[in-house]
Structure formats: structure tokens, C-alpha cells
Amino acid sequence: MWGRLWPLLFSFLTAVAVPGPSLRRPSRELDATPRTTISYEELSGMRHFKGQAQNYSTLLLEEASARLMVGARGALFSLSAHDIGDGAHKEIHWEASPEMQRKCHQKGKNNQTECFNHVRFLQRLNATHLYACGTHAFQPLCAAINAEAFTLPTSFEEGKEKCPYDPARGFTGLIIDGGLYTATRYEFRSIPDIRRSRHPHSLRTEEAPMHWLNDAEFVFSVLVRESKASAVGDDDKIYYFFMEREEGSSSFTQSRSNHRVARVARVCKGDLGGKKILQKKWTSFLKARLICHIPQYETLRGVCSMDTDPSAHTHFYAAFTLTTQWKTLEASAICRYDLTEVQAVFAGPYMEYQDGARRWGRYEGAVPEPRPGSCITDSLRSRGYNSSQDLPSHILDFVKLHPLMARPVVPTRGRPLLLKRNVRYTHLTGTPVTTPAGPTYDLLFLGTADGWIHKAIVLGSGMHIIEETQVFREPQPVENLIISPMQHSLYIGASSGVIQLPLSSCFRYRSCYDCILARDPYCGWDPNTHGCMVATTIGNRTALIQDIERGNRGCEGSRDTGPPPPPLKTRSVLRGDDVLLPCDQPSNLAQALWLLNGSKGLSDGQDGYRIGVDGLLVTDTQPEHSGKYGCYAEENGLRILLASYSLLVRPATPAPAPQAPATHGAQLAPDMRLLYVLAIAALGGLCLILASSLLYMACLKGGRQGRRRKYSLGRAGRTGGSAVQLQTVSGQCPGEEDDGDDGEGPGGLESSCLQIIPGEGAPAPPPPPPLPPPAELTNGLVALPSRLRRMNGNSYVLLRQSNNGVPAGPCSFAEELSRILEKRKHTQLVEQLDESSV
Template identity: 40%
Template sequence: MIPRWLWFVALLLRIEVRGWNQLPRKTVRYSGVSEIRQSWHSGISHYLTMTLDENRGALYVGAREVIYMLDPNNIGKELRPPIVWEAPNERKIECVNKGRSNRTECFNYIRILQEFNDTHLFTCGTYAFQPKCAYIELSTFTLDSNNLEDGRGKCPYDPSTGHAGIVVDGALYSATLLNFLGTEPVIQRSVGQHNTLKTEYLATWLNGPNFVGSSHITESVGNELGDDDKIYFFFTERALEYDCYSEQVVSRVARVCKGDAGGARTLQRKWTSFLKARLVCSIPELQLHFNLLQAVYTLRTNHWRDTQFYAVFQALWGDVSVSAVCQYSIQDIQKVFDGSYKEYHEQAKKWGPYSDSVPSPRPGSCITDVHRRHGVTSSLELPDNTLNFAKTHPLMDDSVQPIHGRPLLVRKGVNFTTIAVHRTEGLQGELYDVLFIGTGNGWLNKAVRLGSSVHLIEELQMFDKPNPVHSLVLSRRMSFVFAGSPSGLVQLPFADCSKYRSCADCVLARDPFCAWNVNISRCVPSDEQYGDLLLQDVQASDTSICEVQYNKAVKPLSRNLTVAIGTNVVLPCELTSNLAQPVWTFNGRELSQEDNNSMLYDITLQALVILGVGVHHSGTYCCFSVEQGARFASERYQLGVVASPSLTLESRAPMDGLGLVWMMVIALGAVCLALFLAVLYLRRKLQDEMEKGSKSLENTLVYPIQLPSQPKMTKCLPSADSDEKLWDPSSFYYSDGSLKIVPGHALCQNSTGSSSPSGNGIPGQPLPSPPLHSPNHMLLSGVRGSSSNGYIRLTLGGGVGEERPPLGELNEELRWKLKQRQTLPDSNPEESSV
């Protein structure tokens, strides 16, 4: 049997070999992202919800306990004062008493913020694990916190729980967890004049789901069957139709009819039109399945039949994350819901397709003209056999396959979290879908769909610190993308064309938003009115359209390097893109590995490495970045190799050099001998002085330290208005005139106060008085814990009968302290002395 880890490695290699792991052409770090605008508010976090009203020119943002109305042209500008919607303290206390965190959970996180009608927004928040909903009046941008609605079934309790919600014709269609424990999932309709409906509490309907999105499709418009509009929900759940050795978590798409009114006797106040099917995103030949659905975006067109859904998935093999993007059509989803049902076969003890006759009218369908001709005008008039079948057969047998049968994009080592798509027109009139994909570490992947695959244009680091992108909103009028994360909000243009410095670079980007301006020799936004002066080729990226006069690339400056023989030289080469390959020339001739084994190109360093250079390596080195036949000059080096100075000296005057060396050796030897004799003399004299013992050795070391914070600490020098004196001025000096104490910045302590919690002394062991004659271990702890620039006298010896502290231990502590002080960024060299 093949080990699992070996199978995992082989799978990743197959992904690489087959080209599934796509690389972005450009990688732009946070410092290089231009035209970025940020909105940071002190104390505010979790920008989870955004709604853009381009008619009013307002961006509504829901964060933790606050709602903003921002200018979409500049998100740093607030159009109205923010709405502060906090959960009351008593609710937060109840939340904590129920075992929830008072740092991360017991707040009011805004999870729903949508347009309700022309005059109001509808919003819901977690409200410290007691969900509440309210209305916001747009004219004044105010929220009436005195008239709150119960948010159960509309908004999740937990801010980290997935949910979906959409307002359609004054009704909220929501998918969330109905109770505090999160054990009762529900898809329901509430708010407004419609009858409240919800899913049946059965594992066959919903089994531990995690909802990620919803969408309203107007299928009644221009429908020859007189069909109804539908609401689609996307989620993951634990599958029941597989045995314990197969996938347990799968992705789903479910639907309900907008006109559903529930059943008369069976399925009262329950959906009669609820159906669900598996959503597949996989690479069949690799047997690689992406089951963790993260987000779905609905790309709408002029007609609902052309509606497409873009979904991002995650998968985890070992410690490596793999993400994918799959595309689905509304018509493929319809075919699955019109197909056969799946049921559990008792005899075989397994799930399989339902093969018997299907009741009429068809279970799970909306009311159409066919129903009306048979006298059924409402779901309340459906017969019980149809409703009973719908109750026990909510799952479809077929699965929804992606367009082209495989993912559009796969990336290894990246976690996709959300997606938004914009359809734009190229210069030649073609339509392109541009994908904006947020990641778990705060990056934005930008790609363009080209048939059955995508070209990954670039990846941008939007936040200086890793933060997951929770929400993405696009402004088509202003060509902006807004990204929300736990730490802040970011605004970016659809494209930064200025980063492309030549015509070939601009064309190779294959960005529908950018084109090369022939007249001004610059890459500019393609929506600018230049006519035939713009060059662009998104489909083929053919750089031959860039004639010589159009491709005025800036030539790199030559860098002069002079090194000694035998040196290892590294010549960096910054490539124009991640898809480019380096080509080096030496004195105008292209280098190859066969030319010189001492030269190699290091992929990690992105540099040419020359090991042990010789004189023959002197010359001009040029690095070119080559991509699809286009060559860009990146770096130019003028390398000079000279002999070592010592070798030069010996070759010119070997005898003179030898005499000079001997003179230096003799001089250094004499100095070392003198220093050795001086050290012996001072050591012997110090020992003689210490052996006298008739009186204490009055030696003082001065060093910037802080006394330990202990009870009965000696006070600092009194202020001018105090009559208290700690020492007589004469006590500052010894009889020989040497300084005893140098006043500095030592901390003041009250002589009768209690010890500071942050003190350096040992808790429960007060410092003996006076502090300058404390035991050696207390003195050393004072030195070790010091962080100020105050000066204090350290007595190295004691009086008659006192135990003298070990001199070696104290010297070690002072040596350690000196080394530590040298590393402090704010230390004063003049004060750090002994």
C-alpha cells in the first residue's frame, strides 16, 4: 500500500507538471501598490458587510457595533456621522455568562446591511449572541434602537458563523442557524407582508450546513412557461448519501420559489419548493475534488438565461492549501433540478436514484402555467402525495458540473476567501470577465477569463499585515474595488496601468483595462478616448504589434563593481514578471552553463552567481528578462577583477615586505609583554589591599541602574519645597575627594509605600535597610533588572565582620549589564560608563 504522504507528494507534482498551479504574472507588495486608499478607524474592527448604492453615491459599511456611510470616491470621507449600534452591557454580561468571549464574541457584529426600499436600509447584528434587526432611514442616516426586531433565523448568533441573506420585494430570505447552540439550521423567509416559511428540521434537508451566499434570479421575466422567480442558496454540509469512506463534506446549491406559500396540511409554513443538488468542482484526471465552498458571485447579464456563477473553493492536503475557481451557468443548474431525485434504499442500505413514478404536479417545482391549467394556482392547493414526496426527496441525483468540466483557476499554497467579477469590453469589442479574488492573508488576485481557463494578471498585497478578505464590492461606474477585512477597508482602482513601462510589457499584461498609448508612449486605462492610438491584445498577447518606435523601454544604468581574485560575486537581476526567464550576456555574448561551470543562475536569489572570480571574468554583464519572445533589458554590470593587495606587495618587494612584517611582530610582542606585567602587578596590589581587613574597601563603581522596587526604599532627593534631607552634602564625597553618588534618573520610591508589582526584587522578601548594603543576590537582581539611566553607588566590600560578596560573580553581572546597555537603542554613550 502506498503511504499517504507519498501519494500526497505525487499529487502535488502532478498539479505542477500539468500546469494547474498558475502563477500571477506580477506580484506587487504592499509598498508598491499605488493609488490605494484605506479607511482605518481607531477601535473599530471587522468590516464584514458592504453595500454600494451608486445612484446615491454612497458606500454603506457594517463593522463591529458601527455602520458607516462613506464616499465611494474616497472611503476616507464620511458622508454622514456613523451610526453606533452597541449591544447593551447587560446583554454582554449574559453573553459572557453563557461561556462566550468578552473580547471576540460578545459584541454587535453587523452581518446584514441591504437596501430594503427607496427610503430605508435593513440591517441585522449578532447583538452579543442575541440577534437583532432594525431599519435605517437613508435621508437622515439614523437607526431607531428603541424599535428592534428579533433577529433569530435572520442573523447568526456567532460572528464567525457563515450565513446568507437577501432582501427581495420587501422580504428577507435568510440562511443561518436558528438557536444559540447552532444546532438548528434554517432557510427561511421573513419580514414584510409575506407568509413566514422555513425548511423542515430534517437531516435530509440540511445537515450541519455552512452558508456562504444567496442570489435572486428573475426567471419569471420572458418565461414561456410562466415560471416563478427563484432564490438560490450556496453552502457546504455533511453529506448523507456517501458511506463513511467517501467524502463527508460537499458543496451544495439549493433553491426555493419566491411565490411559495407552503402546504395546506402537509408542510404547513414550510417550503414546498425546496430542492438541493451537489455542486462539483474537481480535476477528474487527478481525482482532486474541491469540496469546501467559500464564496459565490452572481454575474448578471441583460437576460437571466445568461446568468453565471463564479465560486471559490478550498481543499487541504497535508499542510498545503489548494484553492480553485469554478464557473457555473444557470441553465446547467436548472437541468439538474429538472432531473431525477435521489433517495435512500432501505434494502440496499445506500442512496441511489429514485426510479419509480413521480407524483403530479412535479414535487419541488414552482407554480407555472401547466399547474394553473390544472386548477392549481398556489402551493396551498398542491395535493398531499406531491407534498409528502417533496418532504422526503429534497436531494437531486445529478450534480451540477462546472462549465468546461474543470476549474478555471487552481493555486497551490493560497486560500481563496471571496470573489467578485466584472464583465468589460476590450478594444476589439470582445467581452472579458475580470475576476477579483480575495485571499486569507490579505492579497487580491486579479485574473481574466480566456475561454476555458484564466490568465492571472497580478496579485496585490492590500494590507501590510496578513488579514483575511471577508468582502469584495465593485463599483462599475467609478472602476473601483472595495475590500473589507477585520482590520480595515481598502479601495483600489480596477487597474494600475502605470506599472507597465513599455509597450511589450503593457501588451503581455493582457489586462482588458489597460492599453498602450502610441502617442505618449505610455500604458493608460483603455476606457480613455484615444481611438486608433491604443494597442491591446488580450487574447494572444502578441508583442509584434509594438513597433520599434512604440517600444521605448528605459535602458538600465551600468553599475561598476571591482572585486579581488577569488571573490564570490552575486549579480541580481529583477525580472519584469514571474513568467519571464533571465538571459545573461557577457561582453555581448549570451552565456550558457556550458561556457563556464563557475557561473550559475540562482532562482531563489534571482541572480547570477560567479564562484571564485578570476581576471578572465572582468567585463560587461547584461541581464535580459525574456517573456514570449519579448526581451527587456533589466540589469547591466561592469565587473573589474584585481589581484589581492597583499599579493601585489609581495610580488613587487618580497624582501621589504618580509622586513616590515617582522618589525610589526616584534612591536606587538613588546606591547603584549608590558600589558601582562602591568596586570600581574595590579592584581597583586589588589589582593594585598583586600587582605588588610581593618576597614572596608571604599571602592565605588558608577553605572546607570535602577534600584529594586521593595518596601522601605530610600527616597530620591527631596524637591525644593521639602524640608527632608537624606544625606549631608559632604557625604557625596570621600575623604580623598572622590565622588560617592552621582544623581541621575533612578525611580523615586516612598519610604513607607508598598512594593511595586513590577519590581525586580523577590516577592515576599523585603530589601534590607540601607539598600546600598543589601546582600549580594539583591544587588545583582537590581543590576539585572535595571532599565533607567540613574547612577547608584555599589559597595564592593563590607566592614569588619561582614561577608564580602564574591568579586567574580559581581564582575560577571556588571559585564553582562554593560553588554546589555550597548544594545539599548535609547542609551546615552556618555552615561553608560563605569
């Protein structure tokens, strides 16, 4: 009973635990945080290619010729692998004709996305030709392309047995020793299939009396050369990874008919099919369940293979999307699977479909010999079974009814290497990297659904995300990834184009500590050049300082352990005011530590201190707050000084009292008084004359309806320059209504307005100069957009005017400061750093 209830309980506990960080669990078990974040604007060394086509999702790298082949919608491209944006590319236009597009649209397909020729397959066919297949508006075609001339042939091959109709269908394909191995849905509205074509013995999966594949969506396929140096004469195998619908199961938690599961299947390359039973069908097809973390709600998104010599050490990495039962959380997981474990599952017990219970159950009967589904080995050849066509009928009957294995394939050490919340990985690739010290590590590049790349290294039973990089300005899924060790480049295919990035950015690490904390296998600190160098670019690789396993040792004897000492900055603030001491952490994994006078550690929320991700905020400063402040970054046991401040809290001085005007020693002379009286009298006379003139003009205006008079003050006979004109404007004033009175003009004399308007020759006054940008004040804050008035000690009232002219009301200084800090990048003041946030 507990065996059946445990998966359901585990799913519930995971759904509860994953959404929020738990202090009781290590961060790596719950969520992985990239150490550094590189935005699109900070990219360095990026190259970009975009032609007239769209959907650059099919990539083929040829290291020998340093060419990157790209299959897109309606076109193929041949790019320089050294620099894909050099402009010296070759292009093939391969569009579906308007007639084919019209027929596609008549079938009910979308003429904006589906009724085109989407190139889904592009691989090397032989020494001189490439082989490409496209959907061709739901009428697939294939072509052998001359690689050197890079031109289409005069004739094409039918692609119905080799390429999917639908461009959105899962598809995977390989060309192995001249044979074409593909897996997808081929015919229009047909069932999925794994097929071998362009081969003397064409094969496919079985459909009766049961489907070996049930609504499958294929993700990845790979050839493993298991025959190389095999002591038993084993055969090479092709492994397929896919999702399919599970019809029925004996498990309590897996009884839903529409439940989809991840699978891994394999076939033997030397399979020739059966002689009477399973004619032109696989005799070596077996499949097994693939489990990563939450068996009930995981979707396989991508797989990559790490091929090794010998093949027994080959392993796979798979990216899954994890969704809880309540669909309130989406996360991703990365699991590793060793080939030896996959082989052990295919050598284990079988499942069989029980018609009465209409579900799969474990087969408890005897397994016949030779073992069903196995490849032809030296042992079988010695017994007269030289090919699959020599196998007995009862063996092939067993294979036909028992394609599913009983045991699932579980990840290495039984758990994921990586869990990442709020991220959906869409593609992944990897490469082994040998470090100067000797050990080899697997380096993975993970593409996300919103156009980011996570670079991660596998360390023991976990993964360390070195950096996350935004490779597309507009969010879009990463559809393909290819690594070129020779070009030291990563190629990224997406709907908008192809991106080329360097595999490492060691120049970003400015100190020995920063270089080893990154734990990038490509980077090491060179004590001779005092720089973080790419390990493959220098001769004496052993001189580099690296610490991939621990990430904090090796720099003790180097004089470049940390960055250069920061300059001491001075801050002066009045008592009772607030001051911000900025300090940005360079790493998302670092914790901020503030020390006062070199010894006293500051705690957030105590004594007026607020520690945030962007600095230290000291509120209501007092004399005891004066001193020297040091900002440190603590990461993985190392402490680095980032900023240093000297804070002085000055006493608040009261505003000086207004002084009464002096009454002695400054009296005016009598003659001066007389001059002032005469000047005032002259001004009064002028005002009287001006008032009389205005009254006279108003009377004249009353006798001349609708007539406008101009009075210009200026030099007579001068046409240039500026002139000030006084106009009396008859008619309604703004806001007044015409009362229809026939009196003196519309509105009468009483309703007329006197306006001063620019004259005809007067140029428009220049616009006022723009306001200066906010400047940083001495207390570290940016100048506030509204005026702060200090009242009653350290209290503040914010004076603002709303849009309608009504005062918006006072608000506290803390409220306004919070608004300002929220607008700045990385300025939220949090209780502690959340490792799941970047």
C-alpha cells in the first residue's frame, strides 16, 4: 500500500516545497541560481546572421570545412563557422510553389505558418553531397545537394516516408552508413513510426495487434557504437527519446488514460527484420519508461549525448519540464542517465498487455531463448543465428507482444542534477572539457523558452550554473544548439536568426578570486599576466590557477587575489537625515556583509540599518553612526572588499532668526528723500495718463462693432525687429456663451476681453531649457522630483501637486524613498537574498 501511495505523497510534497525557498534544504536541491547574469546589452563577441527566411531551427556543423549549414523556412544557408555574420554566405531558395500553398490552405492548414517548405532534416549524405528534407506545404520533398556548389538538384525525391508533413511535429533523423533512420508522423494524420529508408532492408515499427508507439512525439536520437572493441561481437544501436501516451498501467498513480510519459527506445543497426513474422518490421525494438523527478507530471524537452570511448561510459542528459497536478508551478529539471543503466533495463523483465484488465502488467512467465529483442552477437552466430531473419517464430511473436520493459530507467543517483523554477528549457547540448589539472568535466548549455542560455558544469551529484546570458532582445524559444570546440563557439538557432557566441568570457573576471569562483573549466588565472585567461589559448596550461571542485582555493599566494582596493568615499549628512551607501554585488551567489570601523558587523533592521542588494540605507542618522563603513561580498567562504565609505553625521543647526532692520546709522539724507518723492510722483502721473488712454480706447471700441485696432509700440518706419502689439479683441471671451444680444457687439462691451498677443513681426520666444537630470546628493540619494520639507526633527512631508491642481496630500519620506528605490535596478531592500532570484 505504501509503495502505491508514496509517489502521490512525493508529488504533493514537491508541489508544496518547490514554490518557495526553504531554509532547511540546500539551495542546489531546491533551485539553482546562475552566478552571473549577462543582459543582451552586455554581450561581447556575439555574431548574428539573419537572411530573408524565418525559423532557423535546423543546424549542421562541419568542423573539417569550418561551415555551418542552416535549414530554415524556404531556404538553406552555408555560413562560415568562424564568423557567421561575415556576409560571405551561400544561399539556396527552396520555397513551395503558390499552387502547393493554395492546396495546403484548402486542406485547412494555416497559410501564415504551415503552408511553407520548412527544412526539417539536413545531414551529410556522402563525401560530396548533403541530404535535406522539407515539409513542402504538407507534401514533403527531399533532395541531395552538392555541398561544394551548394545548389539544388534538377530532380527531387518523395519525402513522405522520410519527413513529417506538419512543421510542428516532433522529428528526429540520422544518416548512418548511408541508411536514413527517422522517427516522426509521416503520412497525413497517420500514427508515429520509427523507420529506416534508403537501405536494402527498409524497416518500420509494428502496428498490430498493438501499436508499439502510442501518439508519440520524438525529441532526440543518437547512434552508440557498441560494437567497437566489443568482446561479444555486439551490434551498434540507435536510441530514441520521445513522449507518448500511456494506455494503462498497474500503478495506482499512473492509471489515467491520457497520461503522457517519457520513453527511451532502441533498435539494432544490423536488424534485417523477420523472415515470416515481422517482415520489414524491427525485431530488436524495445522501449522503457524514463523517469527524472516527478513521474506523473514531467515532459521531456531535450536530450544530448556525451559519447565516450569506450562506449560503456556514454551517458545522456535530458531536460524535463515539471508541472504539478494543480498546474500552479512550472519548473525544469536536468537528469543524467548512464548507458550501462539503460542496457540493464533492456536486459531485465518485460511487461505484457492484459486484455481483461486493459492495462500493462509485469510478465511473470518464462523468457524464451535466444533473448527476444537482443542484437545478433558472436554467441548467436555460433548457434546458427547469423541475422534477425534466422530467429525462430516464437521469438518474434514474443517481441511483437512484449515491446515494453518492466523496470524504468532512473537517473544517476536517483535524483536530478538540477532543479530550476520558473524556467522552461527547450534544448540542450554539451561537451566534455579537460582542465589543465587533468580532470574532465561535462559542460552543458541549456536554452530556454524566452531566449536565454544557461551555461552549467556538472560537479559530482549536482550542477553549478556559471552564467545566464540573454541572447535575443525579443523573447523567443531557443530551438537548436551546436558546440564547435575548434571554433570555441556556440551556435544558437531560433525563429529570428542564428547567434554565434564564444564558449567562454574569461575577460569578465578581473581578479583571481573572481576567476576561480566562476568555476568555468575554460578559464584559469594566469599569475604571469595577472588575468583570467582561456585555458586553450596559452602554452603552459599547468600554470593556470583553477579550482573547479571547490571554487575557492589556489589564490592564496597570488597578489591579485581580489579586485583593486576601492577608493574611500566621503559622505556627510545632517543628524536625523537618511543616507544610502551604494554597493552592488557582482555575483548572484554572493551575500553582502557590512562592517563598521573594520570590526562591527551590521544587521539588517537594527539600529536604523537596512541592508539591500544595492547597498546600505542608514535611517535617522545619529552621531554614533559616524565612522568607516566597508562593504564586502561573501561567496563560497571568500570575502572581497567592494566599497569603502567614511560617514560623518553633522549636528543639525537651527535656521538663523530674521534680523530687524537697523534704525540708526543708516538713515537717508534729506536730499535723497526728496528725489524718491519726485520719482514716485512722476510714476503716478504716467500711470494716470496710461489709464486715461485705455479708457478712451475702450469708448472708441464701443462705437465700432466687430472692428479690431492694433497699437504698436516701436520705432516708426522700422520693419524688422520685434514689436509689442496691444490688441483689443471683440467677441466672446473663452468660456463665455453668445447670449444673442444685439447690443454693442456680441456679448456687449461688458463681456469684451483685453488680450496681449505677439505682433506679426515678433518671433516666438525660445522654449525654456530642459530640466537638468537628477543629480546624486551628498547622502547618496538621487534628487527627488518633488520638494521635501523637513518638519519637527526628522519627519518629512512631501509637497506635490496633482494633475487637477488639488494637492495630493503629504506622504512620508520612507514612502517616497521606497518608490524611488523600486524604480532603480536591483534596489529592492529585502530581508535576505533569495537564491532563486537574479
